Amino acid sequence: MALRAVLICSAFLVFCNAVEIQHLGGQWLLKDESGKYKDLKAIVPGGIYSDLMDNDIIENIFYGYNDDVTRWVPRTNWTYYTNFTVNEELLNFENINIVFEGLDTFATIAINDVVVGQSKNMFVQYVFNVKDQIQAGNNVIEVRFQSPVEVAENLSAEQNKSYNIPVNCPPSAYRGECHVNMIRKMQASYSWDWGPSFPSVGIWKDLYIEAYNETAVRYIVPDVVQSEDNSSWTVLVDVYFANNAKKVIFGKIAFELELDSETVTQSVTVNLIPNGLNEVVVHNYSIKVDSGLLKTWWPNGFGAQNLYNLTVTYSNDEETEKSSKTVRIGFRTIELVQDTLDSGLTFYFKVNGVPIFMKGSNEIPIDILPERGQNKETIRKLLTTASDSHMNMLRVWGGGVYESDYFYDLADELGILIWQDFMFACSLYPTNEEYLNNVLDEVRHQVKRLSSHASIALYSGNNENEGALVDDWYGVRNNFTLFKADYVKLYIDTIMNEFVRLTNNRSIFVSSSPSNGKETESEGYVAAHPSSTFYGDVHYYNYIMDSFNSVIFPVPRFASEYGYQSLPSVNSFLTVTNSTSDLNINSEFMDHRQHHPVGNSELKSLISHQFTLPNENSENYYKAFIYYSQIVQAVSIRVETEHYRRYRSSLNAGGEGYTMGALYWQLNDVWVAPTWSGIDHTGKWKMLQYYTQEFFAPIIITGHINAERTLETYIVSDLLSPVLNVTASIQVYNWSSLDSILEKKLTLDLEAGKSHLIDSFDIDDFLTDAKCGELNTARYNCLIYLTLYKEGIRIAPDNFVLPDKIKSSRVQQPKLQLSGVTKQSDEGIYEIEITTDNIALFVWLDTNKIKGRFSDNGLLQVNESRKVYFYSEEETTAEDLQKDLSITNLLDDEYVTS
Numbered sequence: 095m096a097l098r099a100v101l102i103c104s105a106f107l108v109f110c111n112a113v114e115i116q117h118l119g120g121q122w123l124l125k126d127e128s129g130k131y132k133d134l135k136a137i138v139p140g141g142i143y144s145d146l147m148d149n150d151i152i153e154n155i156f157y158g159y160n161d162d163v164t165r166w167v168p169r170t171n172w173t174y175y176t177n178f179t180v181n182e183e184l185l186n187f188e189n190i191n192i193v194f195e196g197l198d199t200f201a202t203i204a205i206n207d208v209v210v211g212q213s214k215n216m217f218v219q220y221v222f223n224v225k226d227q228i229q230a231g232n233n234v235i236e237v238r239f240q241s242p243v244e245v246a247e248n249l250s251a252e253q254n255k256s257y258n259i260p261v262n263c264p265p266s267a268y269r270g271e272c273h274v275n276m277i278r279k280m281q282a283s284y285s286w287d288w289g290p291s292f293p294s295v296g297i298w299k300d301l302y303i304e305a306y307n308e309t310a311v312r313y314i315v316p317d318v319v320q321s322e323d324n325s326s327w328t329v330l331v332d333v334y335f336a337n338n339a340k341k342v343i344f345g346k347i348a349f350e351l352e353l354d355s356e357t358v359t360q361s362v363t364v365n366l367i368p369n370g371l372n373e374v375v376v377h378n379y380s381i382k383v384d385s386g387l388l389k390t391w392w393p394n395g396f397g398a399q400n401l402y403n404l405t406v407t408y409s410n411d412e413e414t415e416k417s418s419k420t421v422r423i424g425f426r427t428i429e430l431v432q433d434t435l436d437s438g439l440t441f442y443f444k445v446n447g448v449p450i451f452m453k454g455s456n457e458i459p460i461d462i463l464p465e466r467g468q469n470k471e472t473i474r475k476l477l478t479t480a481s482d483s484h485m486n487m488l489r490v491w492g493g494g495v496y497e498s499d500y501f502y503d504l505a506d507e508l509g510i511l512i513w514q515d516f517m518f519a520c521s522l523y524p525t526n527e528e529y530l531n532n533v534l535d536e537v538r539h540q541v542k543r544l545s546s547h548a549s550i551a552l553y554s555g556n557n558e559n560e561g562a563l564v565d566d567w568y569g570v571r572n573n574f575t576l577f578k579a580d581y582v583k584l585y586i587d588t589i590m591n592e593f594v595r596l597t598n599n600r601s602i603f604v605s606s607s608p609s610n611g612k613e614t615e616s617e618g619y620v621a622a623h624p625s626s627t628f629y630g631d632v633h634y635y636n637y638i639m640d641s642f643n644s645v646i647f648p649v650p651r652f653a654s655e656y657g658y659q660s661l662p663s664v665n666s667f668l669t670v671t672n673s674t675s676d677l678n679i680n681s682e683f684m685d686h687r688q689h690h691p692v693g694n695s696e697l698k699s700l701i702s703h704q705f706t707l708p709n710e711n712s713e714n715y716y717k718a719f720i721y722y723s724q725i726v727q728a729v730s731i732r733v734e735t736e737h738y739r740r741y742r743s744s745l746n747a748g749g750e751g752y753t754m755g756a757l758y759w760q761l762n763d764v765w766v767a768p769t770w771s772g773i774d775h776t777g778k779w780k781m782l783q784y785y786t787q788e789f790f791a792p793i794i795i796t797g798h799i800n801a802e803r804t805l806e807t808y809i810v811s812d813l814l815s816p817v818l819n820v821t822a823s824i825q826v827y828n829w830s831s832l833d834s835i836l837e838k839k840l841t842l843d844l845e846a847g848k849s850h851l852i853d854s855f856d857i858d859d860f861l862t863d864a865k866c867g868e869l870n871t872a873r874y875n876c877l878i879y880l881t882l883y884k885e886g887i888r889i890a891p892d893n894f895v896l897p898d899k900i901k902s903s904r905v906q907q908p909k910l911q912l913s914g915v916t917k918q919s920d921e922g923i924y925e926i927e928i929t930t931d932n933i934a935l936f937v938w939l940d941t942n943k944i945k946g947r948f949s950d951n952g953l954l955q956v957n958e959s960r961k962v963y964f965y966s967e968e969e970t971t972a973e974d975l976q977k978d979l980s981i982t983n984l985l986d987d988e989y990v991t992s
């Protein structure tokens with residue numbers, strides 16, 4: 095165990111200048127209640143599954159059917175224990191606490207066999223006074239966890255004495271545990287439609303002893319406000335302090351704000367006593383700074399992410415004790431604009447006064463095991479992928495966890511705005527006093543912890559719970575009044591009111607996602623149609639209709655969720671099974687991993703709209719299915735996202751439009767399985783993630799065929815300035831040739847932040863004129879290809895429109911080749927040349943062993959030669975890479991076997 099004191103206050107020192115912190119993490123021991131397991135090695139912070147895997151008591155839980163095999167783990171009561179020593183000096187402090195940054199979830203903490211505290215919420219920071227229990231020399235600490243599965247069952251039985259609160263158990267396809275809505279723990283840890291059931295227990299974040307005489311700075315909650323004439327900013331700071339035994343804190347607080355070339359320093363003398371909520375706080379301390387001393391913070395793609403340190407230091411009257419904390423702040427304004435339209439209200443974000451279209455995705459927990467969700471490398475990889483893919487917003491979805499400080503720090507640095515849900519999802523929830531007080535503790539800790547981050551744009555009360563109530567997902571219509579009252583009690587009276595008390599900022603809180611925003615409020619917080627396209631945000635899923643056809647998609651103000659499933663690649667699956675027969679969509683294994691009820695048959699039906707699947711008995715069926723599933727996902731989300739982007743500047747005849755956000759479902763994965771993710775659990779990009787880089791590009795050229803068979807071509811620019819004199823080209827290719835047969839060129843100016851309809855014409859007439867064939871068959875023979883250039887430089891990704899379904903189109907088999915691999919740089923970049931003798935569709939490059947990713951993938955190749963780059967994550971050579979590479983396309987023999 096690491097015994098580290100930050101600064102030891104010694105009796106020999108005149109000035110004891112720090113609160114003493116003694117970390118208790120490191121090597122601990124673990125036992126179960128029955129005595130079967132004892133003195134197992136455990137790592138703290140950590141969690142039960144990681145420790146049991148390390149001790150070889152369970153196998154890799156992510157492999158095979160091990161989620162089923164390990165169901166006993168969370169049904170057992172586990173105890174973590176260790177010894178630690180403290181020195182005499184520490185005991186001299188007037189206040190000695192043990193602080194747990196995260197306990198998952200139901201723990202009783204004993205020091206030297208005396209119970210010092212209990213926990214019941216994994217999202218709360220627990221501080222227990224241990225002054226009377228701790229002794230000089232050796233101490234024993236035990237953290238005794240109760241089975242969360244049993245606690246949830248007991249709480250549900252208790253609740254049922256008054257009335258039942260669904261969801262009780264998840265659908266059987268989830269293979270999960272019941273009653274997670276009774277407890278404050280990662281809701282998805284009991285299973286989800288994309289994830290396994292691993293209800294962990296453990297000390298999942300840091301723990302330490304802290305000792306001080308007066309106080310310690312706990313939280314800094316700044317609010318950054320710009321003056322009306324933009325000439326200055328005021329930072330209004332709330333500082334929260336640790337309580338002390340005397341209940342009075344005297345001293346001085348110094349504020350230090352490090353700007354570009356100078357540091358603003360101010361201080362105030364305080365005399366504080368806890369308020370009625372047992373908080374010690376200095377409210378609204380104001381620091382005014384001239385705008386010339388700093389640069390504003392911008393979201394990714396709009397400017398730099400300038401961040402500044404704000405340090406708050408407490409010192410007691412005699413200056414013998416000090417406690418400091420630093421947060422990084424950004425100077426930016428964020429407004430959620432809900433202005434009146436003829437029908438409904440707008441719903442968009444203005445950052446620094448500029449309307450910004452939000453492009454991004456929904457983040458599910460970094461890992462299903464919360465301790466592994468702290469892994470900085472995983473977080474960095476995920477968030478840099480998001481920023482490299484032009485994302486400017488991620489939604490931290492309400493069934494997971496409030497992520498780590500590192501996650502939000504990186505979001506600040508990368509300019510990724512965060513839509514932060516409170517952790518309630520797809521269920522009804524209790525509202526008894528104990529439960530609500532528990533939620534209040536959570537809101538207080540999390541809002542104070544997160545609010546300094548420049549990236550946080552919006553908080554939402556829950557995921558889909560308003561919709562679930564109104565659309566009666568759980569069959570409670572007869573009790574609607576009761577559950578509506580409960581809904582308001584939890585999300586409005588408790589969460590929202592506390593949020594507003596802490597932040598004084600009602601405007602960045604919506605009660606649910608989806609919701610109708612202000613309209614929901616005026617309907618008493620449970621609107622008649624929470625998914626209305628005229629207000630707020632919308633979640634939209636359609637697994638029935640042909641998803642390559644944009645006319646099926648709604649026209650909302652803001653699309654905060656939409657998605658399609660696909661399967662991870664063959665190699666990713668082979669990390670969790672060694673049998674390729676398991677990879678067949680009809681296998682028992684695939685059924686086990688597919689948690690979305692009827693998901694596999696929906697996948698088949700979505701694929702069959704566009705493709706003819708190979709014979710189910712052919713040996714390559716599983717490969718074809720995996721590949722087709724990724725194409726369908728990538729193209730569908732491209733079509734849907736471009737549809738939303740096209741609507742940023744216009745309304746349709748029904749008054750729908752001014753769409754200002756597209757966050758697809760879902761960014762990442764927690765196991766290898768059929769899910770909605772763009773990045774699989776091994777970190778490998780599916781075709782979708784490659785497409786994301788293109789459909790979220792700052793400028794896109796995009797076309798679609800509407801219900802009247804009119805081809806409409808648009809250019810959408812998110813840029814803050816106009817782009818003059820660009821050349822758009824609409825070309826027609828016959829499927830049988832690399833030479834375009836018609837080209838229509840348009841020269842135009844692009845306005846800033848606007849979607850422009852640049853041309854529209856009857857697609858069948860156009861293709862007939864291009865000599866693709868007779869009026870009623872021309873669409874099978876040709877393809878539309880779109881490019882956008884300025885002064886000879888491509889300024890938007892090339893794009894295409896399919897005039898008909900792929901299975902009806904006369905796509906020809908190309909001779910596709912990997913013609914060469916050359917090393918480009920010592921940073922592991924390799925250039926790959928691909929040649930073809932005909933148009934090649936969905937060209938997919940893959941490596942067998944070497945880890946890395948390509949610059950582009952899933953390509954439509956209309957040129958004889960094309961260059962793609964490989965960014966290797968490991969040492970290799972051009973020769974080895976060439977041997978390891980594979981290339982495939984839609985009409986590869988592997989996929990056309992019958």
Ligand code: BMA
Pocket residue numbers: 286287288519520557558633655759770
């Ligand atoms: C949404 C989400 C999740 C779910 C996803 C896919 O509704 O909020 O609950 O995983 O759909 O079904």
